[in-house]
Amino acid sequence: MPAVDDEEANLRVGPPADHAAGLEAVRLSLANAVSKMGVKKTARNLSVLNQHDGVDCMSCAWPDPAGRRHTAEFCENGAKAVSWEGQRDTVGPLFFAEHSIADLAGRTDHWLEKQGRLIHPMIRRDGGTHYEPISWAEAFEVIGSHLNELDSPDEAAFYTSGRASNEAAFLYQLLARAYGTNNLPDCSNMCHESTGTALMRTIGIGKGSVTLDDLHQADLIVVSGQNPGTNHPRMLTALEIAKRDGAKILAINPLPEAGLIRFDNPQRPRGLAGRGTPLADRLLRIRSNGDLALWQAIGHLLLRRGVADKEFIDTSTVGFDEWSAHVAEIDRAQVLAATGLTWDEIEAAADMLAGAERIVHCWAMGITQHRNAVATIKEFVNVALLQGMIGKPGAGLCPVRGHSNVQGDRSMGIWEKPSTLFLDRLRDEFGFEPPRAHGHDAVDTVRAFRDGTAKVFIALGGNFVGAMSDTEVTAASMRNAALTVQVSTKLNRSHVEAGRTALILPTLGRTEQDLTGGRVQRITVEDSMSAVHASRGRSEPVGPLLRSEIDIVCGIAAAALGDRYDIPWGGFAADYEEIRERIGRVVPGCDDYAAKIRGGGFTMPHPPRDSRTFPTIEGKAVFTVSPLEVMTVPEGRLVLQTLRSHDQFNTTIYGLDDRYRGITSGRRVVFISAADLAELGFTDGDLVDLVSEWSDGVERRAERFRLVEYDTPKGCVAAYYPETNPLVPLDSQAEESGTPTSKWVQVRLERPTRAADGPAPL
């Protein structure tokens, strides 16, 4: 029996939870940590998590409180991330001798990662069936010679996942640009790219404008398209603090996510006992992609009620007249069709905004991964500008980032579209002329390998094949590469769907002590609210051959560039302070970086937040007009959103449960409304294939999912990623930002084509 079906054999479905966290979460996180790491390592790792001079939790980018911290300043899912990294099992040469790549390719993502930590550099030589051990020196030579044989530097791509430290990211972009390309795709391209695009245009900087204090002081917090109970559990503490001071919460989500309803804070005695604090005062159960229409309607209603911060609009913005003329003419029927809400519900939401003085708008993937995501975010901005909610205490825009250092990586220059200012400063510091042409983002990278115009793929972390859309196309494009290099901690899909020559380079995790160059090294990270600080791992590395990401980047750079420029790669690896000195001279907003880090960290400047100055072309904040378009699907078709369970970190599957949604021991489920079940002639428990439909006529199929009757709006279904990534067409992208539309895939349901004992899908 194949691995996939085995894993799903015990799938059970129960009622969803009505609140998040609590005692159960503490019990589960500790039991899990001890089983993975043992008692001593658990104590060592968890006691320093998110503490001053401790380890920055790598589970998400939520900020740490400024003053006094709890002794347990982490959440259930942070503890899972730490245990997963700290796992004692290892995957070395013996494992790879036993398992051919073809064998590994037949395993699930869960199985692959569960095998343990990678501890030896490995190579699949051209034509080989297995990975074989290789020395670090030869691995670097292989990379150097491949890079130096390319016809153009643009035939290489340098991918980054958002866990890389600022130091590693800074050197990595330096390597790519000194080598000669801006092909620096990253996980942001699949994540908050739409946010960056919308905010750059409207407020002049692609980052959120709030601090944690602002959240605590807000009197209304809007949470759109986000499931904080699972993905940013420590945000619930901030919501609870704000609520205690009288704040209201407006949540907008197709699903009644447990963490939006009630929070049972495990860090407080009351939380341990009861069912905690009710969170959302109003939960708008919006249809997928209804948000643009909703925010235009809210803008319309606020204007009609005369709500406007006239002084702010006059002094600090442009475009108000055009925007207000546009939303004055709202088509109610269109809004109701798009949102699936009643007009009364929308009025009630507008009342909440009209009655508030300090509003924070939060959002995540439910907003950014849609075709019109950029327009939707611009609409939040319009409403925030109308009410003057930027650059004042207790108010602002709060895109909630995913990976723990995804924002820092961007600050450090991981971007395929770098600014002229950044490149000029890089040139002045290092004395070479960086390439100016924009590079490939994630989707363009797949296209380039598919079409053979790119040949060498290097990944600083992540799981490009597992995380990207259109899995079959992405996997085939990577198999087309002459060389793929994965700097990784654990085995994943990208190691088995790899180039003709393929390298796996094992690296230290953030919880591990980094003694590169014979000294205790720290790295630095930036959180979702632009606070930058150091992190230092404490536990002993799982193997003696592991190298830090920084050391690996320097090794690649030395092999590829030799002494082409006067860049002291060896010196950087020996002392990370040297890297921080350079960051301070190159990265805008990071003056005296090394000194500030030694002093405990700092918050990056943000002109709109700090002084209501807007570095846009107009020199002011910009109201923008977006046509209202209602996205629909034909009769008998459904809109699929692909999301995370409570037991995964992106493509890393910790376990097969989704406690808050009532799922145990399985992941191949589709959440669907009773009305759709009835209309389409299915019942709860039926097995179906999901078939996505796209204008290219290609049939994309994900097989054998169990239907789960669930409280989701009619026409809108949900299933987990990455299992559903084969359904997202490569060309289905957000306008302007290029993000794959992971929250909007048109599908139909079919009775399974494959018998239970047929060959398994991936």
Ligand SMILES: Nc1nc2c(c(=O)[nH]1)N[C@H]1C(S)=C(S)[C@@H](COP(=O)(O)OP(=O)(O)OC[C@H]3O[C@@H](n4cnc5c(=O)[nH]c(N)nc54)[C@H](O)[C@@H]3O)O[C@H]1N2
């Ligand atoms: N434990 C854990 N933590 C994580 C991660 C993880 O996988 N596990 N991933 C990290 C990363 S990289 C990221 S980016 C974040 C992701 O954090 P989230 O954005 O919370 O992640 P998703 O699971 O994709 O959830 C999307 C939410 O948007 C809702 N939604 C879907 N479509 C729409 C829509 O059209 N409109 C509205 N209003 N809502 C919609 C869904 O119902 C769901 O609640 O979390 C980070 N933190």
Ligand SMILES: Nc1nc2c(c(=O)[nH]1)N[C@H]1C(S)=C(S)[C@@H](COP(=O)(O)OP(=O)(O)OC[C@H]3O[C@@H](n4cnc5c(=O)[nH]c(N)nc54)[C@H](O)[C@@H]3O)O[C@H]1N2
């Ligand atoms: N359908 C669908 N697709 C999506 C999404 C979705 O909601 N739906 N979400 C998208 C989003 S928001 C994101 S951010 C991307 C995520 O895309 P990625 O960031 O590429 O993927 P991850 O699953 O986070 O990467 C997991 C791998 O990272 C490696 N790793 C872990 N820790 C470290 C470390 O410290 N150093 C190094 N070098 N490697 C490490 C391990 O080998 C592990 O297997 O996926 C995107 N894809």
Ligand SMILES: [Mo]
């Ligand atoms: Mo993300």
